[in-house]
Amino acid sequence: MILAERAARVAAETRLVDARAEAANAQADLSSTEALIAHLKLEIEKLRRELYGSRSERKARLLEQMELQLEDLEAAATEDELTAEQATARTQTVQSFQRKRPSRKPFSEHLPRERIVIAAPTSCSCCGSARLSKLGEDVTETLEVIPRQWKVVQTVREKFSCRECEKITQPPAPFHVTPRGFAGPNLLAMILFEKFGQHQPLNRQSERYRREGIDLSVSTLADQVGACTTVLQPLHALIEAHVLAAERLHGDDTTVPILAKGKTVTGHIWTYVRDDRPFGGTAPPAALYYASRDRRQEHPERHLRGYTGILQADAYSGYNGLYDPSRAQGAITSALCWAHARRQFFELADIAANARRGRQAPAISPVALQAVRRIDALFDIERAINGLSAEERLRARQEQSVPLVAELEAWLRDERCRLSRSASVAKPIDYMLRRWDRFARFLDDGRVCLTNNAAERALRGFALGRKSWLFAGSDRGAARAAAMTTLIMTAKLNDIDPLAWLADVLTRIADTRQNRLPELLPWEWKMPILQAAA
Template identity: 60%
Template sequence: MDADGDAAAELAAPKEALAAERAKTLEVAADLAVARAKASEDQALIAYQKLRIAKLERQIYGQRSERAARLIEQLALAFEELEAGATEDERAAEQAAAQTTTVRGFTRKRAERQTFPEHLPRERVVIDPPAACACCGGTRLRKIGEDVTRTLEVIPRQWKVIETVRERFSCRDCETVSQAPAPFHSIPRGWAGPSLLAMIMVDKFGQHQPLNRQAERYALEGVPIALSTMADAVGAVCSELAPLLRRLEAHVMAAERLHADDTTVPVLAKGKTDTGRCWVYVRDDRPFGGAGPPAAMFYYSRDRRGEHPQGHLAGYAGILQADAYDGYAPLYLVGRAPGPIREAACWAHARRPFFAMADIEGTARRRAAGRTDAVLSPIAIEMVRRIDELFEIERSITGTSAQQRLAVRQERSRPLVEDLHRHMREELAKLARGHDLAKAFNYILKRWASFTLFLEDGRVCLSNNAAERGLRGIALGRKSWLFCGSDRGGHRAAAMYSLIVTAKMNGIDPQAWLADVLARLPSHPAHRLDDLLPWNWAPRPSALSARAA
């Protein structure tokens, strides 16, 4: 016994030392985890403040460069990663601190959570109350209040088959069979409801998800739909929406001023891929306080010959804001029928070559990456500064009436433009004819009347960014759908882009709008089609109540 006791005593001291060492290790690890969590929180907070500052600067001062939107997206991505990392480190710190008694846990200071939207339905889950008092065991309990914890949840997509039954009845007197008339369907044969059709169309043309990818996703959800069946639905929907598209086209072509641009669209051909074009014409009267709702009209062509925009704008007369593409030239001829089109050039296009030679930030990035520095031109830097002064004035008058805009331009912009014209003439005389700066100067000077039209008409914008924004989705989608399957597919895509982009421009959810329109169209009076255009559309009360349920 004595020997056993001595052995136990001898082992107790090392065990205590080992336990103390383990506790100390856990404390050090917990302290390190807490420190790491605090550092991650600081980094996430800094990234959030940078993102917020960039957004506020863009909202107040407008774009400082052509890459402003892309830089904000990069800041948002950096914040997203740092925020997720900070949360991981916080959880690790909590778990490490829970294994010690001396290290205090770390909890991040979070901003107050936004209130959940009022239109969302509420599901009340009441936890069973205690049957007896936890202190004395008494059963005489009465409610004195409650604590509510709100959690945002989503119900996975639900598929269902709607069986519409039309019962037949026979008359006992004359033996005539009576039956309710067949319901109208969104598309012939009516195998798909309007919500499903809207989802397919918006995913394909709004989210740039080809039908084969959609079919794979549906099959994984237990609803296999043949690719040919979905393609048949796309053609049917485009056919049904054709009358609405014509109303949209008439609205766009009735604008006082249009923005025009085009972009490449790969088209599948035999053994190769051809390059087609997608043209957009945007009506947006908001910058000069116009009452007309914004809208966009897209067209497709297999090439970029001038006959295409000339055909698109054959019946248009007004102001056209576009680049210096030669195909527009016949539209500007004097005596053109049905009326003159006045060319308004884009100062953002004119600024780009100068900006490329004055990109101080880009040069710094190339230097940091060890690449060859681009030569910065003082002349280009000065041109960018002068043009930016014009844009600064424009930002202060956006949304005011055309008369107010013109008055401000006459007072503030005209002296700057006249001085800019003299400056360009002087600098051009010092440059060789083939110099890049000389080409950039001549691009403006040869079209000086078009570049200065904004000083004569308050409806003219300084840039053609409205059209470029309309084409942005196509540029992003090319990486997803790779190419159009045919010329007819290009025309269908242009039609759907027109409807979806217009809905977005008017602040309308394209899928909700399209689902409701497809449900109404079969029985909607033809003389009231304008009621279904995005800027006139209002969801039916029945749809709202069904959504709330």
């Protein structure tokens, strides 16, 4: 009787263990499937973005949200997988769960390999014989990181005296950006890139270096930053001249808090981007930044006082003086951004946002929804002709976009006549109709883009960075940030690692003659690197 009860209890415990193992496997399978689906959705959205370009700000936010969700799902799937392995290890009948993972890309060939060979057995584990012959080997690759290493470079300059005239001869001291400097070019490039490219303030850098055993105070780092900005000023001037010689510019600005007496004031960072690639131009892309304490009209007039090309920007009234036909240098041609106009309609027709707001959400505007659809048809045409020559783009627009724009204008004017002055959709309609000739400028010039997204992308770093560094310390600090960001963003636009470029430039700029400084510009610096790789 006792034996039977014990056997029944053991059988019940075994069934319970098996059931728990099967449940753990099922949960792990569910988590793995969800993570795999999320991964595939993210890849699909990224491919669509690469194929058709950026469709809206909401799409960019959607990708970021999907990446965060994928992180959580992947972490949960790994936890459930380990739980399932531990549960199945206590049973003999339930097989362990095998997770379906996306295929992982192989490690890059340029990474150094360290080969660790596990000692081979000296005798057979079955019969004990020592007559073993090698059949092959299995290699398992593990990605590892070596912590950052610091070193002190000692440059020895030997002195010699002449036996005849007793004159002392010695090689010159190595160049340092700061007088009696101590920081090497790679260290300086890292400090600059982390501050202006990764938006890490100097106090955080100083704390991190101190944890690594290197005592570099904030004032010491600030000295290096100021000196580097001065040394690199000639390259900034060359980039400025290159940008302002463009046939077409993208212009925009964003706010930056600037420290004042006992408070902060709302300063502005202005950007002007030269990017001729959409209409098949061969000139290298570049971005130029300026800083100001306010947003008065005098700032863009000073920035572009010698410019007479096309300016793609929003409808900010501060640019109006540049479009005046009586301007001494000649009027700048204005082209407005359709993305700005579309955004105002989209906010009134965002079904997903309304669903999140619940009962408090306003009603979807059918007029706004129809306007978004009509504008999206123009964007579809633009994606197909992006990168073609200006003549080909103009020809395609005359054939496909002109009828759609004419229909859109007639439809907007007809709808506006039916709307009251207080209607929410009347404001974006008036915004377009009052400036219709500037919105339709792209129909007459193949160099004009449909949007001003190039300038908005160039300002994204400041929009993200100001959450990290809170404010600029002074007007000169904001101007210094604008100058250094000009160099870093231009390097990025030319597909160059800003860190490597800055390190090399800081090494060579002192020995480079004035007439050869253009060789250090990002697009010129890139060519020898490509030739050496080839």
